[in-house]
Amino acid sequence: MPRPHSSSPVPRSAPPVSGLSIGQYLIQRLQDHGLRDIFGIPGDYVLNFYGMLEKSPINVVGCTREDCAGFAADAYARINGLGAVCVTYCVGGLSVCNSIAGAYAEKSAVVVISGAPGLGERVNDPLLHHKVRDFRTQYDVFDKLCAAVTELIDPMTAFREIDRVLETAVRRKRPVYIEIPRDMVSVTPYISHTWSPPEVASDPQALKEAVDEAVKWLAKAERPVILADVEIHRFGLEDAVLKLAESAKIPIASTLLGKSVINETHPLYVGIYEGAMGREEVTKFVEESDCVLLLGAFMTDINLGIFTANLDVNRCIYVTSEQLRLRQHHYHGVVLGDFIRALADRKPKTRSRKIPAGVRVPKKKFVLDAPKPITIMRMIARLNEQIDEDTIVIADIGDSLFGASDLTIRGQTEFLSPAYYTSMGFSVPAALGANVARPDSRVVVVCGDGAFQMTGMELSTIVRRKYNPIIIILDNKGYGTERFLHPGEWEYNNIHPWRYSRLPEVLGGGRGYEVRTEGEFDAALSEAWNDSSQMSLVQVHIGKDDSSQALRRLAERLGKKI
C-alpha cells in the first residue's frame, strides 16, 4: 500500500507569502507537510482558530477527551508522517501531556496547537479562567515534553517560528508545541516571507566513507542480518530497507516496536527479536551474526527483552536518525535514509544466509475446538487466519501486545502499539486515528479490559464517523500484567467488570458480541469481519491466570525489580 509520507508531497519551492494571517499561515504549512486531518476539542481560547480550521480544507475530528485526541493524532502521525491535535489553554493542553510524552518517547511527529488568552488580556496579570500559575505554565510544561516549542506572540517572527517548529517535527519525528494567543490568530504580519521546504543533507564525504566501510564489511561477513526497528516506519524507509535486503539477500528481523516493518510473509523475514524474552531460534539467529545491521533501532528495555539482548557492538553497524556507529567508531552528519539508500544502491555483495527451518514461526493451520474455553493464544491464532494485507492491527499493552506480536502482518506499518512507552489505553483512540488516516483499511484492536476502561469510550467518535474497526477486549477483570508482576491476592489489580458488549446500545451504533469459547469467538469474528457496515466490539472472557508465554517470561524478569 502506498504511504502518503509527509516528505513526498512537499513542493520544492514556494511563492512568497502575502496577505495571510498567522492562523491561515499555520493551516497552510500544515497542509504543505501533508496534514489532511486534525483531532481535538474546542474551548473558548481557541474558538476563533477552530472556526478557521473548520472553514479550511483540513478535516476537524472532534473527540470525547483531549488525551484521546492526542493518541489518535499519534497513530495518525505514525501512518501519515505528521499528525496534529488542537486544544484550548491548560484544561485542554495539560490533558494531552501523557499522549504527547508517548509520542516523544516513541518518535511520532505530533503538532500540539493550543489556544491561549490574548496578549491584550494579560495586562496586570489577571486571574483569567484556565490559568494555573502564570501565563507561561503550559509552555514550560511542553518544553519538557516536545522537541521544539513556540508562542506566536510577535507578528514579525510568527511565520519563521511556525516554519522552524514544524520542520523540527518532520525532521526529528518528535512532538512539537505551538501556542497562539487568541488575539494573534487573525493578525496579518506586514512582512515578506518565503518558505523553503526543509532539506536535510548528509555530509557527502562521511556518507561515502561509511558506506564504503559497510560494503567491505558485508563482503567479508558470513552471517549478516538486518534488525529493522521503529525509525524505519517513522521515516517511511520500509521500501529502502526492503531493497537493501533483497539486493544483498540479507534476512530481516524486527523488534516489538518495529513490528510490520516488512510484510511478514516475505521469504527474508526472520521474526521478532527480543533477546532472551523472544523465540529462542530467532535470538540465536540474530546473535550468531557477525554483521548486524541495526537500522533505526531503539535500545529500550521491553523492545530488547528487558536488556537481555546480547548484541556485541563489535559486530554491529548501528544507524539511527541520531547516530551512525560501526564497531567502536562514529560518523557524524549522515542521514539515516541516505545511508540505507546509498548502501542499497551499491548492491553490496555478501554471503547469502539461509534461514534454518524452525526460525520462522511455522505456519500452522488453526483447528477449531469449538466448546473449549478460549485463551489469549488461541484467540490470536484464530485472528491470524483472518487478517489480510489491508488490515491494520493495533495492540494495547500487556498481553494484547505480547499475544498480538505473534500475528503475521501482511502489509507495512500495519501494526501499531506503544511498545516502549507502554501507556495503557492507546489502542481505541489510535484506531480512530488509523481509520481517519486510512479510511479503506480494516482496523483490528486487541485491548485489555483495564486499558479499555481508560479510553474505550472514544468508540463514540468511531460510531459517529461510521468507521468499522473490530475491537477485541481481553476481559480478565483486572490488570493482568500486574497480577504476574506482583503475585499475591492484591485487591488493586481487580477492576469493576463492565458488560462491554452492551456499549453499542449506549453509543447508538455498532454491534456487540460476548464470547467464552473458541466456537463463540470464531462465530463472532467471522460475523464481525463480514459486517463492514459498523464497528464491532467482541468481549472475550478469559481466565485470570491465562497469559502468553511472553508475558510470563517478561513478568519473571520485571518482577525482580519490584
Add this chain to the structure above:
Amino acid sequence: MPRPHSSSPVPRSAPPVSGLSIGQYLIQRLQDHGLRDIFGIPGDYVLNFYGMLEKSPINVVGCTREDCAGFAADAYARINGLGAVCVTYCVGGLSVCNSIAGAYAEKSAVVVISGAPGLGERVNDPLLHHKVRDFRTQYDVFDKLCAAVTELIDPMTAFREIDRVLETAVRRKRPVYIEIPRDMVSVTPYISHTWSPPEVASDPQALKEAVDEAVKWLAKAERPVILADVEIHRFGLEDAVLKLAESAKIPIASTLLGKSVINETHPLYVGIYEGAMGREEVTKFVEESDCVLLLGAFMTDINLGIFTANLDVNRCIYVTSEQLRLRQHHYHGVVLGDFIRALADRKPKTRSRKIPAGVRVPKKKFVLDAPKPITIMRMIARLNEQIDEDTIVIADIGDSLFGASDLTIRGQTEFLSPAYYTSMGFSVPAALGANVARPDSRVVVVCGDGAFQMTGMELSTIVRRKYNPIIIILDNKGYGTERFLHPGEWEYNNIHPWRYSRLPEVLGGGRGYEVRTEGEFDAALSEAWNDSSQMSLVQVHIGKDDSSQALRRLAERLGKKI
C-alpha cells in the same frame, strides 16, 4: 456537619521515628495530616508502595483512569483538608497534570505520589519503559504545577523532605509532588528524626494593629458587608466567619467559587456576588458598601463576573492566605484565620445593616407544569425543593454551574465546582471523592453531556463501591456554552449523542432515567431520591437554545474576546 479538617487531628508532638522505611514514614505522615483514603491506579514502578498502602490503614480507591483519580482526590481534599493520588511513573503521573493544575489554580491540597524507576536501574541512562526524555522529565513538569516537589533519592533527607512537602500542601492548600524511586520505598534510614507538626503563627504586633484598625473602621461604617470566598472553605474557617458575622450582625455575600461558605438559609446571607453578571440587587448591595470585608477571595474573571466587579479598594479590607490589605496599605505576616478569629473575638461594633427585600432570592414554591418540556432553570427549581442539609451538590462547568448556583445550599462546603479553572469533566470523579470523604452524605451532580463524555465512566467506581449519588446529565447534544460564545452553526460544537440512561446496564449497577418534561423529571427525581440503595443517572433532554440567564450574560461578555 463537623468538618474533619486536617489541621485539627494533628498531635502537637510526636515521638522520634525509628525503624520506619521511607514508604512507611510517608504513609504515617499522611495519616497524621488526616488522610484516610487515597485514589489512584497501580503500575509496575509503584507496585511495592501500593502493596504497602494496601496493608496500611489507608483505604485505597482504584479508579478507571488517573485524571479521574486526580479529580476525586481534589474533591476529597476540598472536603477533608488533604487528599492524595498515587500513580506510576509518567504514563500515570503525566495523566494527572490537568487535575493537579486545577487543584493548584483553585487551592486544593492534593499530594501526588508517583513511583519511579529505581536509582539502581538508572546507570548509563537506559531507555526504560515509561521514560520520556530523561529521568527528571516528570519531576520538572510537576515543578511547574505544584507548590513543592521532591524526589526521595537520599535516605538521609527523605523524612525531612516528606515533612517539608506535606506541610506546604497543608499550609498553602496547593498540590505537592513526591516521587519515590522503587528501590527507595523499603529503605530504612539510619537517622534519628522527630516530626514537629507545622505551626504557622502571625506576627502578633502586625495582627493587633490590623485588627484595631478594622475594628475602628467597622465602628464608623454605615453599610458593612462580608464577601466570603473559597479560601474560607479551604482553611476550614466557615465557623469563624459565621461567628464574626453574627457577633457584629454583618450580612454575608459569597462568590461562585465560594458558594456554600454559609448555610444559605441563614438570615445574614445575601446571595452570590458576581459584579455585573449577577443579580442586580446583590451587586448593588455589595457595591454600595463603605466597608467590604473581602475574606479569602480569589479575584478571578468568572468568579468576579468577568471583571465587572466594581469594588473600590478604598472601601475594602482584603484578607487572604497571602496578603492583608486595608485600603492602600498592607500588613505582612498575618495569618488569614488569625485575623478573622481575632476580629470576631473583639466583637466589633458596627451599624446593623438590614438586607432590603428583593436582595435575597425570594423563596418561591415550585409549581409543577407536568407536560411542559423541562428547562435548565425549571430543573434547578425542582431540585431546590429536594436538597437538604445532608446534600452535597457538585456542579460541572457551563450551565451546570450557572444553573446550580441558584440552589439554596443548607450546609457548609456542600457545593463543589471548578468555578475558576473550569475544567470540564470534574463533577463525576469529584462525586466519587465526595462520597469517599463523607459516605453519609447524599451527592447530587449536575453535569453537561460534553463534560460527562470526558470522565463520566468513573461511575464504574461509584457502582463498584455501592455509593448512591444522583447524576443529572443536561443533554443538549453538544458544548452548550460554546454555542453561546461563538454563535453560528459550528459543527465542532456538536457531540455524538449517547443513551446515557442505559449505562447502568453496562456498569451492572445503578438505575437510569430519561426525561423530557417537568413531570418526568419530577417523578425521576423523587424515585431516585427515595432509592438510596444505588446510583441514579437522570438523562435530561433540553433544547439546544435553552440556557440560564447567567450563561447568556456571560457569553455576551466572553464572546467579545473571541
